[in-house]
Amino acid sequence: MALDSTRTKADHLSTFKFFQSLLILLPAFFLTYLLRFSIGIPTNLLEFSTGVLLVIWLFGITFFRFPKPLLSRWHLTVLILFLLAPTIATIATVFHLPQGDEVPLGIWKGWFMAPAAYYLVLSSSFRSSSDLDKLLSFSLGFFGLTAAVLLWQYFTGIFSDIAATPDHRLVWPYLDPWTGKGSSGNYPALFFSPFLALSFMRLLRSTEN
Numbered sequence: 001m002a003l004d005s006t007r008t009k010a011d012h013l014s015t016f017k018f019f020q021s022l023l024i025l026l027p028a029f030f031l032t033y034l035l036r037f038s039i040g041i042p043t044n045l046l047e048f049s050t051g052v053l054l055v056i057w058l059f060g061i062t063f064f065r066f067p068k069p070l071l072s073r074w075h076l077t078v079l080i081l082f083l084l085a086p087t088i089a090t091i092a093t094v095f096h097l098p099q100g101d102e103v104p105l106g107i108w109k110g111w112f113m114a115p116a117a118y119y120l121v122l123s124s125s126f127r128s129s130s131d132l133d134k135l136l137s138f139s140l141g142f143f144g145l146t147a148a149v150l151l152w153q154y155f156t157g158i159f160s161d162i163a164a165t166p167d168h169r170l171v172w173p174y175l176d177p178w179t180g181k182g183s184s185g186n187y188p189a190l191f192f193s194p195f196l197a198l199s200f201m202r203l204l205r206s207t208e209n
Helices: 002-034 045-063 073-096 102-125 129-156 186-208
Strands: 036-038 042-044
Touching (some): 002 042, 036 045, 042 045, 045 102, 073 102, 129 186
Antiparallel strands (some): 036 042
């Protein structure tokens, strides 16, 4: 019995480690919000992937002893407010928009619900400093690779003929897969901002040590 119990714990741990690997890989797919499709409701590949991870996480908590979320009252309050405010705003906006509800519902789903689900799963699955450091290292590595690709695009001029801006700002790989047109240079700026902050914080921490 003891051997079976030990083997079961080892299986649960290996399953959880595999799930952690999937979570670590998700930042590499942040750009897939441009790959849009419908599953009864409009969505994109990033939202769909986040939803799949959420379902796997709930299944893992139920059957594979995944760590349950440890949210203080303060964290829970902030999370509820984070979701409640845009939900109320979206409902109010939908009822007053003559052109329909697709845009506000898409913003509500993609900008608030999906990130909140990702935060909940991430904060529950990465608690040790070594795990957090691994997650940060991978995210910053992907950020650096993306920045290098954008710089390569800028200096070589690749895709410059379909760039949305006349000055051919850093566009690729932010291309609309349906129209083939480059998106605004604001997209890379918004994408890189949090990673730049994390990089700066990590640099300060390394200099202190």
